[in-house]
Amino acid sequence: MELDERKTKILQAIIKNYLETGEPVGSRTISKYTDLNLSSATIRNEMADLEELGFIIQPHTSAGRIPSDKGYRFYVDAMMLEHEKEVEQLKDVLLEKEEKLDHMLKQAAKLMAVNTNYATMVTAPRSSRNVLKFLQLSRMDASHILAVIVIEGNVIKNTVIDVAESLNDETMLKLNILLNTHLNGLSVEEINLGLITALKQQAGMYGPIIEEVIDAVAETIKEDEDLEIYTSGANNIFKYPELSDNQKASDLINAFEEKQLLTQLIDDTNTDGKNEIKVYIGEESPIQTMKDCSIVTANYEFGDGMRGMIGIIGPKRMDYDKVVGTIKTIKSQLDMMYKKDED
Amino acid sequence: MELDERKTKILQAIIKNYLETGEPVGSRTISKYTDLNLSSATIRNEMADLEELGFIIQPHTSAGRIPSDKGYRFYVDAMMLEHEKEVEQLKDVLLEKEEKLDHMLKQAAKLMAVNTNYATMVTAPRSSRNVLKFLQLSRMDASHILAVIVIEGNVIKNTVIDVAESLNDETMLKLNILLNTHLNGLSVEEINLGLITALKQQAGMYGPIIEEVIDAVAETIKEDEDLEIYTSGANNIFKYPELSDNQKASDLINAFEEKQLLTQLIDDTNTDGKNEIKVYIGEESPIQTMKDCSIVTANYEFGDGMRGMIGIIGPKRMDYDKVVGTIKTIKSQLDMMYKKDED
DNA sequence: TATTAGCACTCGACCTAATTGAGTGCTAAC
DNA sequence: GTTAGCACTCAATTAGGTCGAGTGCTAATA
Numbered sequence: 001m002e003l004d005e006r007k008t009k010i011l012q013a014i015i016k017n018y019l020e021t022g023e024p025v026g027s028r029t030i031s032k033y034t035d036l037n038l039s040s041a042t043i044r045n046e047m048a049d050l051e052e053l054g055f056i057i058q059p060h061t062s063a064g065r066i067p068s069d070k071g072y073r074f075y076v077d078a079m080m081l082e083h084e085k086e087v088e089q090l091k092d093v094l095l096e097k098e099e100k101l102d103h104m105l106k107q108a109a110k111l112m113a114v115n116t117n118y119a120t121m122v123t124a125p126r127s128s129r130n131v132l133k134f135l136q137l138s139r140m141d142a143s144h145i146l147a148v149i150v151i152e153g154n155v156i157k158n159t160v161i162d163v164a165e166s167l168n169d170e171t172m173l174k175l176n177i178l179l180n181t182h183l184n185g186l187s188v189e190e191i192n193l194g195l196i197t198a199l200k201q202q203a204g205m206y207g208p209i210i211e212e213v214i215d216a217v218a219e220t221i222k223e224d225e226d227l228e229i230y231t232s233g234a235n236n237i238f239k240y241p242e243l244s245d246n247q248k249a250s251d252l253i254n255a256f257e258e259k260q261l262l263t264q265l266i267d268d269t270n271t272d273g274k275n276e277i278k279v280y281i282g283e284e285s286p287i288q289t290m291k292d293c294s295i296v297t298a299n300y301e302f303g304d305g306m307r308g309m310i311g312i313i314g315p316k317r318m319d320y321d322k323v324v325g326t327i328k329t330i331k332s333q334l335d336m337m338y339k340k341d342e343d
Numbered sequence: 344m345e346l347d348e349r350k351t352k353i354l355q356a357i358i359k360n361y362l363e364t365g366e367p368v369g370s371r372t373i374s375k376y377t378d379l380n381l382s383s384a385t386i387r388n389e390m391a392d393l394e395e396l397g398f399i400i401q402p403h404t405s406a407g408r409i410p411s412d413k414g415y416r417f418y419v420d421a422m423m424l425e426h427e428k429e430v431e432q433l434k435d436v437l438l439e440k441e442e443k444l445d446h447m448l449k450q451a452a453k454l455m456a457v458n459t460n461y462a463t464m465v466t467a468p469r470s471s472r473n474v475l476k477f478l479q480l481s482r483m484d485a486s487h488i489l490a491v492i493v494i495e496g497n498v499i500k501n502t503v504i505d506v507a508e509s510l511n512d513e514t515m516l517k518l519n520i521l522l523n524t525h526l527n528g529l530s531v532e533e534i535n536l537g538l539i540t541a542l543k544q545q546a547g548m549y550g551p552i553i554e555e556v557i558d559a560v561a562e563t564i565k566e567d568e569d570l571e572i573y574t575s576g577a578n579n580i581f582k583y584p585e586l587s588d589n590q591k592a593s594d595l596i597n598a599f600e601e602k603q604l605l606t607q608l609i610d611d612t613n614t615d616g617k618n619e620i621k622v623y624i625g626e627e628s629p630i631q632t633m634k635d636c637s638i639v640t641a642n643y644e645f646g647d648g649m650r651g652m653i654g655i656i657g658p659k660r661m662d663y664d665k666v667v668g669t670i671k672t673i674k675s676q677l678d679m680m681y682k683k684d685e686d
Numbered sequence: 687t688a689t690t691a692g693c694a695c696t697c698g699a700c701c702t703a704a705t706t707g708a709g710t711g712c713t714a715a716c
Numbered sequence: 717g718t719t720a721g722c723a724c725t726c727a728a729t730t731a732g733g734t735c736g737a738g739t740g741c742t743a744a745t746a
Contacts, residue, residue: 024737024738026738026739028737038689039691040690040738041689041691041692042688042690044738044739045688047739048739048740061695061696061697061698062698063697063739133483134481134483138491140493141477146491146493146499148481148491148501150483156489158491158501160499231600232600234597235592235594238592238593244589246581249578249581250581253577253581254578256600257578367708369708370710381718381719382718382719383709383719384711384719384720385717385719387709387711388717391710403725404725404727405707405708405709406709406710406726407709407710
């Protein structure tokens, strides 16, 4: 049996209706709503076929049909090809105000949540190459030195180092030159034990300070790895009864609070370099506790090999059209952000 | 009518039982559970009195009694006097590992959540005096200057400033000296427009840079104001049916995600300088959406006039004893943290 | 051959009434 | 002052009944 044009139309009608109502849809509804001019009986026959093909499911004997994961997948694939929809009202909202990066990302997450009524997430851009760009020690007061570390992509990190006795200007200058000449432009992998030992030797009695600085550098990189994730609209899940029973809601909220789980999504999105919009439907989700959800994600580019991820999480019957449009818009705004910075 | 000893015992028995079960408790239960050796009829008489006094409530005619807010209040006050309980297993968990402040606070929130099964929050310590401690400009690359700003309490902030043309070492030194001699040790309030104008004049053609630096200082202070809040265990609310109906759960989750609302709690806790443990029961809560909850908070001291807040939020029938113990323990650990840093 | 009308059937949703049982207040006896 | 006993209340549960949306199947129709 094949999926001919009429079956396709019926399938799409079923899904579209289900997306709106969240209720199983019956043959009579389709017969009346569509312009196919077919009786409910004919629709019933076709629906039986569609069920056999695995696109729709009957939750119980005397109920209408709801889309299966396979049905959603079909619908989404068709939509992605067809539409290049943009959500107009979001355009340039982000670009309008110049703000700090973290505020902006938080804002992006919120915008998406308000616009779609689903839960959203945005990760801070993360560099794939970890190259040390700038490093400086300053004397803060008699017993504290401030180390400022900048890595590629302008991730900045500060560490305060305790010292037993005050260092004079000349020593500070010497240490700064020593560190910068040897470390600048190196990636983390290149800063190995041999190099560290050599540096410590040259620093003489100030070896321990060098060690602390290097530790701080290492930690900067590490910190960059367990990255910041901004979420918004987690409470939107309560708008969808199919997600708001106690167990499911608890699991979802937990995922959003812990954020640890969400990183799986990032890895998954990242490995695929194609830089497109990805849609996970139900069982396709890489996150166990989201088997009842659909997830739409995309990467955004921040130049310098930096990239972050945005994502929307909602019920399987989400408004894919709108969600994909929203994601696209926000993605392009974030992409532009960097280019604007370049000027 | 007075609250004699027997009434007190009965009231406490009712509350204790209700805390465990979450169900209205009847006269027969009290008659059997306590060692008062009174019949259910007698208990009934006393319960009628207790209801008249406002300590307990009958949710409907033929049900047992549940504690009113006043009843909880009585119970909590009595407990606070009596007990100086410590939660042993938590001792020194935080102190054991030396970690970065934000990790540690996140950990503290998590510890409390796991230990109590309620939702918890921890705010980063915040300075009440905003004094500029250290300020330094460095040339990062040809077109970017890095400004490092440290305020009292070692809150550090970086800003990258774009410049049209590269500045030479001498100019950088001059700007640094200019800024430090005039601004160090000043509070934000003292950095007024007159001072800024004078500085800009002295900086000559580099006035715009001075302006950007001052802007960054202002923002550091501001950012310090919309402070970091770490939460954990928000999904614990699903363990308590009285909080997990859709509307309430949604509101609570929202409060925990937005965090904006939680700041009310901080202000309230802070104004009272007594630095004790505070318990808000039901209607006493400063947060509208938490009228069905109880909230226990405490401040912790981080020296230098820095203080943060920890809090636990749960149902009115929370295990106050345990919660207060947990809060006390975590508070003392955080208090110690700073003292340990001092060494 | 494809489509449609008709019909018997299924089954969750909803309504109602009856039953249950925990708990109460009151009264009279101890 | 305490207690036993009893009538009463009322939410929660159960059981039975109806309703209606939806189905599959069959026979008639275009």
